[in-house]
Amino acid sequence: xxxxxxxxxxxxxxxxxxxxxxxxxxxxxxxxxxxxxxxxxxxxxxxxxxxxxxxxxxxxxxxxxxxxxxxxxxxxxxxxxxxxxxxxxxxxxxxxxxxxxxxxxxxxxxxxxxxxxxxxxxxxxxxxxxxxxxxxx
Numbered sequence: 448x449x450x451x452x453x454x455x456x457x458x459x460x461x462x463x464x465x466x467x468x469x470x471x472x473x474x475x476x477x478x479x480x481x482x483x484x485x486x487x488x489x490x491x492x493x494x495x496x497x498x499x500x501x502x503x504x505x506x507x508x509x510x511x512x513x514x515x516x517x518x519x520x521x522x523x524x525x526x527x528x529x530x531x532x533x534x535x536x537x538x539x540x541x542x543x544x545x546x547x548x549x550x551x552x553x554x555x556x557x558x559x560x561x562x563x564x565x566x567x568x569x570x571x572x573x574x575x576x577x578x579x580x581x582x583x584x
Contacts, residue, residue, distance in 0.1 A: 568582070
């Protein structure tokens with residue numbers, strides 16, 4: 448029994464380390480917290496686009512996990528080019544699922560990747576009638 452527990456613990460630890468290494472190697476992560484109740488917002492659809500001239504081109508999308516996070520939003524095994532990016536949080540869909548009216552059906556956050564850091568983190572603090580975002584780490 449002890450050997451089984453040790454083996455399971457080792458496997459879980461290796462999985463956690465691999466997940467952290469994968470997230471750390473991805474240049475973009477996001478996190479959504481619901482300010483109304485202070486809890487993570489699981490199940491928020493998020494779209495990533497890059498500005499190409501006058502157009503926005505979608506390059507990735509994902510859904511926040513149980514911790515309200517997407518640890519690897521940028522396409523895997525790619526480096527983030529310098530430029531302007533837009534992360535759009537589909538908050539209206541999320542609030543509809545939770546039977547909560549909202550003023551913001553989606554929240555776009557536009558940021559500039561200048562290559563000064565290897566990883567960008569975009570947290571979103573949201574409530575039905577307000578939001579805030581900042582450059583996280």
